[in-house]
Amino acid sequence: SVSTFDLAVALKQCLATQELFLYPGQLEVFPNVKSYGKAGKTVEYNAHRLPLQPGSGSTLLNEDLQPIRGNLEQFFGAWDTAAAGQDMDELGKALTRARKAHRTRRASRSNRIDSWKQDLQSEMEQGWTGYGQTNQLLKAIACYGVVFESLSGEALVHYVEEIATHCPGYSQWCRHQHEISKRAEDWASAAENYYWALGTTPKRGRAPQGGNNIVCFNRKRAEDAQSRIKTAVSELEARGELPDGMTARMKAIAQLAKCSFTTLQKYKELWQPQEHVITPTEAVSTTLSSPSETSTQASKAASSEELHTIAYMKGEALAPDHPPSKPPLDRKGEGTGRGNESFPQVESLLSETVVLPVVSHPRTAQNDSSHLEPAFDRHDLSDVVDGIRHQIKHLGWTVAQVQQFIADNFQGKRRAHLTQYELHLLLYRLWQVNSSEY
Numbered sequence: 001s002v003s004t005f006d007l008a009v010a011l012k013q014c015l016a017t018q019e020l021f022l023y024p025g026q027l028e029v030f031p032n033v034k035s036y037g038k039a040g041k042t043v044e045y046n047a048h049r050l051p052l053q054p055g056s057g058s059t060l061l062n063e064d065l066q067p068i069r070g071n072l073e074q075f076f077g078a079w080d081t082a083a084a085g086q087d088m089d090e091l092g093k094a095l096t097r098a099r100k101a102h103r104t105r106r107a108s109r110s111n112r113i114d115s116w117k118q119d120l121q122s123e124m125e126q127g128w129t130g131y132g133q134t135n136q137l138l139k140a141i142a143c144y145g146v147v148f149e150s151l152s153g154e155a156l157v158h159y160v161e162e163i164a165t166h167c168p169g170y171s172q173w174c175r176h177q178h179e180i181s182k183r184a185e186d187w188a189s190a191a192e193n194y195y196w197a198l199g200t201t202p203k204r205g206r207a208p209q210g211g212n213n214i215v216c217f218n219r220k221r222a223e224d225a226q227s228r229i230k231t232a233v234s235e236l237e238a239r240g241e242l243p244d245g246m247t248a249r250m251k252a253i254a255q256l257a258k259c260s261f262t263t264l265q266k267y268k269e270l271w272q273p274q275e276h277v278i279t280p281t282e283a284v285s286t287t288l289s290s291p292s293e294t295s296t297q298a299s300k301a302a303s304s305e306e307l308h309t310i311a312y313m314k315g316e317a318l319a320p321d322h323p324p325s326k327p328p329l330d331r332k333g334e335g336t337g338r339g340n341e342s343f344p345q346v347e348s349l350l351s352e353t354v355v356l357p358v359v360s361h362p363r364t365a366q367n368d369s370s371h372l373e374p375a376f377d378r379h380d381l382s383d384v385v386d387g388i389r390h391q392i393k394h395l396g397w398t399v400a401q402v403q404q405f406i407a408d409n410f411q412g413k414r415r416a417h418l419t420q421y422e423l424h425l426l427l428y429r430l431w432q433v434n435s436s437e438y
Helices: 004-017 072-084 088-106 112-126 134-147 153-165 177-194 214-239 246-257 261-266 291-304 362-367 381-395 399-409 420-436
Strands: none
Touching: 004 088, 088 112, 112 134, 134 153, 134 177, 153 177, 214 246, 214 261, 246 261, 246 420, 381 420, 399 420
């Protein structure tokens, strides 16, 4: 007698090896693999209908799996013949391997290295179960020899050949027995060049490799969109049909380039006229020309100038007759700690007039979206924050869209990292997007 459950597991694994997978009503085995059941609750095996009942559609199959006429006597006779020809020793070995493989697959795999080792061992213990498995099995043996046995050279070649020729099913299923030495040498060389012994220096770079081409695909789409925008602008300029107004220009380019306003906003440097870009006043431009330029100047100053601490940076009380001219800000990257030349101060900028765009079509900027035009006290950030909220609410953007917009316009920054000047600039650009939708 044999274990019912072990027999069920062996049947399932044997069929799966031949790419025949169990499915109710299509391919079933009796006994089936069942769950153990909780305490006090028994889980039964699937019930088998009585064979060859009239009108049931049950029939016997010949060796070619073709239906033949038969009755219960023939069924029991075939059953007895199969039982008499069963090699119980071979079946017992198969059941042991199947049950062990079943436990291994179901075990909790908290350690990836142990899991990998167990998988390779199970594969070698199972051996050949059919034709066309030689290369896969030799690869597994060579991999195990390099990684877990620390073998190389001739010792690895001998190990691969020795294990392979003693694996179950070798004499029956392996069609490369006449060249097994050459195959073992080839796979040993390949494995030695690809894998390395556990605990030694890796032979290959370990940078993570993407499982798909999402990044490349997105980059390709972005490049395609930019190319279409450039082509559309060139064609419109060549025909003299490139509008001066921002909204009209966006509509013309979007129609010709087959892209959305959102895409145009993302690559506005490709089409936006110079008069629609914020131009700082002359007094401000000497201090702050652009966010990127400011960052460059700041980094150069930080590396070339000597940093001197002042009283409030040391936590000491300031002398009454030397009050700080500007209170330190709690936002990272601002304040007077690095000196006036290292980080341009924003107070002088905030006192200047923010230049709004000169729009060629008054209807767009004045009539349809006048209620969106930013108006705020430059020394009161609460007005700016309220204005930003109003613009975002009118756009109907999600949090993710707002974060992406800020990152695209301010060199990857987040909202909390924006300076006072950049907050004003953010409000202006949101107003600009709102205006373009009218």
